Amino acid sequence: MTQSSVALGNDNGNGNVIRLAVSTVIFALRPAKHPSKKWDIVMPVVLRTRDPHEGKWALPGGWLREDEGLAAAASRTLAETTGLHPAYLEQLYAFGAVDRSPTRVVSVLYWALLRADAVQQRATPENVEWFSVDGLWGLAFDHDEIVQYALWRLQNKLDYSGIAQGFLPELFTLSDLREVHEAVLNKPLDPANFRRQVEGSGEIVPTDQFRKGSHRPARLYRTNSEVALASHGPLKPDTQ
Amino acid sequence: MTQSSVALGNDNGNGNVIRLAVSTVIFALRPAKHPSKKWDIVMPVVLRTRDPHEGKWALPGGWLREDEGLAAAASRTLAETTGLHPAYLEQLYAFGAVDRSPTRVVSVLYWALLRADAVQQRATPENVEWFSVDGLWGLAFDHDEIVQYALWRLQNKLDYSGIAQGFLPELFTLSDLREVHEAVLNKPLDPANFRRQVEGSGEIVPTDQFRKGSHRPARLYRTNSEVALASHGPLKPDTQ
DNA sequence: TCAAAAGTGTTAGCTCTACACCCATGC
DNA sequence: GCATGGGTGTAGAGCTAACACTTTTGA
Numbered sequence: 001m002t003q004s005s006v007a008l009g010n011d012n013g014n015g016n017v018i019r020l021a022v023s024t025v026i027f028a029l030r031p032a033k034h035p036s037k038k039w040d041i042v043m044p045v046v047l048r049t050r051d052p053h054e055g056k057w058a059l060p061g062g063w064l065r066e067d068e069g070l071a072a073a074a075s076r077t078l079a080e081t082t083g084l085h086p087a088y089l090e091q092l093y094a095f096g097a098v099d100r101s102p103t104r105v106v107s108v109l110y111w112a113l114l115r116a117d118a119v120q121q122r123a124t125p126e127n128v129e130w131f132s133v134d135g136l137w138g139l140a141f142d143h144d145e146i147v148q149y150a151l152w153r154l155q156n157k158l159d160y161s162g163i164a165q166g167f168l169p170e171l172f173t174l175s176d177l178r179e180v181h182e183a184v185l186n187k188p189l190d191p192a193n194f195r196r197q198v199e200g201s202g203e204i205v206p207t208d209q210f211r212k213g214s215h216r217p218a219r220l221y222r223t224n225s226e227v228a229l230a231s232h233g234p235l236k237p238d239t240q
Numbered sequence: 241m242t243q244s245s246v247a248l249g250n251d252n253g254n255g256n257v258i259r260l261a262v263s264t265v266i267f268a269l270r271p272a273k274h275p276s277k278k279w280d281i282v283m284p285v286v287l288r289t290r291d292p293h294e295g296k297w298a299l300p301g302g303w304l305r306e307d308e309g310l311a312a313a314a315s316r317t318l319a320e321t322t323g324l325h326p327a328y329l330e331q332l333y334a335f336g337a338v339d340r341s342p343t344r345v346v347s348v349l350y351w352a353l354l355r356a357d358a359v360q361q362r363a364t365p366e367n368v369e370w371f372s373v374d375g376l377w378g379l380a381f382d383h384d385e386i387v388q389y390a391l392w393r394l395q396n397k398l399d400y401s402g403i404a405q406g407f408l409p410e411l412f413t414l415s416d417l418r419e420v421h422e423a424v425l426n427k428p429l430d431p432a433n434f435r436r437q438v439e440g441s442g443e444i445v446p447t448d449q450f451r452k453g454s455h456r457p458a459r460l461y462r463t464n465s466e467v468a469l470a471s472h473g474p475l476k477p478d479t480q
Numbered sequence: 481t482c483a484a485a486a487g488t489g490t491t492a493g494c495t496c497t498a499c500a501c502c503c504a505t506g507c
Numbered sequence: 508g509c510a511t512g513g514g515t516g517t518a519g520a521g522c523t524a525a526c527a528c529t530t531t532t533g534a
Contacts (some may be wrong), residue, residue: 016303017257020346063256066344070336093475094334094348096310104306106260108334108346145474152473175512193497195514215512216504233392234385235333415485433524435487455485456531 021107022073023061023143025092025150026082028114029167029183030130039116039183040132043147044081045139047127052102053140057129059147061107074110083122086112088166088229092150100142111150113166158184161230162203165223173211173218174198203227261347262313263301263383265332265390266322268354269407269423270370279356279423280372283387284321285379287367292342293380297369299387301347314350323362326352328406328469332390340382351390353406398424401470402443405463413451413458414438443467 029039045057060081064073071089078086092109100107124130133151137144157163164180165172178194198204205224210217223229228237269279285297300321304313311329318326332349340347364370373391377384397403404420405412418434438444445464450457463469468477 016259016306018260018304018306020256020258020260064258064336064346066256066258067338069338070334070346091334094310094331096304096348098307098309106304106310106348108336148474156473173513190498191513192499192515197496212505213512214506215510216506216514218513233396234388413486430524430526431486432488432526437523452532453485454533455483456487456533458486 019103019105020064021061021105022064022070022077023059023107023109023146024074024078024089025059025109025111025147026078026086026114027112027133027150027154027167028119028130029116029180030119030132032183037182037186037188038179040134041151041183042130042132043136044124044128044130045136046081047129048140049127056138056140057131058140059109059143060128064108070108071110074108074112078112081125081128082114082119083124084114084118087115087118088113088163090153090230090232092146092153095142095146097142109146109150111153113163115169116167117169155184157230162201162223162227163230165204166229171207171209171220171222173220175218177204177221259343259345260304261301261345262304262310262317263299263347263349263386264314264318264329265299265349265351265387266318266326266354267352267373267390267394267407268359268370269356269420270359270372272423277422277426277428278419280374281391281423282370282372283376284364284368284370285376286321287369288380289367296378296380297371298380299349299383300368304348310348311350314348314352318352321365321368322354322359323364324354324358327355327358328353328403330393330470330472332386332393335382335386337382349386349390351393353403355409356407357409395424397470402441402463402467403470405444406469411447411449411460411462413460415458417444417461 026043028042028044030042032038032040044060046060048054048056048058060077062073062077062080064070068076070091074089075086078084078089089110089112092111094106094108096106098104133147136147139147154163158181164177164184167180168176174195175191177198178189178191181194182189203224204221207220207222209220211220266283268282268284270282272278272280284300286300288294288296288298300317302313302317302320304310308316310331314329315326318324318329329350329352332351334346334348336346338344373387376387379387394403398421404417404424407420408416414435415431417438418429418431421434422429443464444461447460447462449460451460
């Protein structure tokens with residue numbers, strides 16, 4: 001083995017160049033049709049108007065530009081698709097199988113949460129459509145698999161982080177938060193136990209405001225700004 | 241917003257090309273100097289012989305080739321550095337900050353485990369050195385940060401997966417396994433509780449063989465092939 | 481017989497879960 | 508008052524951590 005064959009940077013500077021895309025699985029909430037739960041999880045997808053996979057729906061994304069970081073590219077294409085900025089953005093995975101596209105493309109995937117109040121009435125470009133994640137199949141490329149993986153990450157992250165708050169506005173009740181959890185996990189949760197669990201976590205702080213409605217007013221909470229939405233370990237939140 | 245500005249693949253095919261590197265944080269065990277624990281965690285790093293960062297140590301890696309997947313590139317450069325194949329390989333993160341290198345480079349990082357018995361007496365290329373992760377600072381680029389993140393992932397993964405077995409040969413005792421956990425977590429573990437915990441997990445299966453030594457023979461176990469070393473969720477183990 | 485590691489048993493304390501119950505409001 | 512969601516209390520199951528104890532070997 002020659003010395004030059006080893007080690008990044010003992011290269012000759014002629015590294016192969018690769019086309020690098022950044023795409024994002026964007027999660028948002030929409031009032032559920034079926035009254036058994038309050039919210040459906042939806043995501044925007046984009047109609048492909050060219051080959052490969054013309055006529056199929058694909059995750060929004062675009063090419064990484066020379067002068068922007070990966071998360072910045074995700075944020076930019078997300079804004080182009082939805083007109084919005086994400087409440088939460090995290091890298092999902094880098095996909096680079098040789099045969100995942102007819103031409104070689106490496107894709108860095110992100111996943112994002114949008115706040116329910118922001119999504120309300122946003123004009124969407126005509127080639128963008130929002131679908132419930134439940135029956136969402138037949139996407140272009142390997143995007144079906146990617147969506148399932150992103151959903152798995154979202155469900156996992158609920159357990160040990162305050163990620164669900166990313167869907168909610170600044171002030172919310174414990175019922176609001178529980179309904180988000182129920183929508184993501186697809187199962188009902190005990191209100192009493194949920195309350196204690198989330199109150200003990202320190203992820204939210206009570207305010208002295210209440211939401212008046214049809215019944216007993218519910219206390220409003222806000223996200224504890226001392227605690228990050230999610231733990232990234234020793235990595236800084238995401239400004240690469 | 242024009243339609244062409246939205247969506248991966250409604251591109252014009254002229255996506256910017258990027259230099260894409262794949263590097264790996266490679267963990268192995270080495271008998272500890274200090275007798276308080278049995279193993280030290282070590283990793284190979286490569287001396288940079290060119291700018292940028294000439295004279296510093298860097299993580300082993302190389303440029304992604306046109307005809308290989310990301311994991312394949314990690315495996316290849318790992319073999320070039322150590323002469324070995326990894327017992328476990330997992331993607332860590334994609335780093336793409338614009339200023340992380342003087343010229344724009346996106347790096348997909350992997351982390352890997354080597355089996356203790358394989359590492360024993362392997363000839364190492366002369367520009368490669370193995371260091372304990374404990375006091376390992378001053379690496380090239382952002383590699384210090386990357387190493388800490390990889391170590392954090394390794395420690396986390398110990399709790400909920402049979403990853404520690406990746407360090408061990410086919411047959412091992414419960415003490416062997418516990419000593420690996422102690423080395424990674426840097427704290428002593430109760431042998432009795434550790435036994436029950438790992439026996440109940442189904443990650444290992446007892447054999448009818450015993451290791452004879454200086455004291456009461458210890459039963460040998462092997463990895464349960466029905467259970468993967470680690471959970472990747474709905475993603476297939478790693479052949480991208 | 482003794483030291484040391486292998487392996488088993490036991491208990492106190494904690495968390496989790498299910499569910500009973502009370503509280504405050506609009507109608 | 509009464510229906511409804513907000514909010515509190517509590518007992519049993521199950522898990523965890525600490526540590527006492529027994530077993531089996533080599534020396």
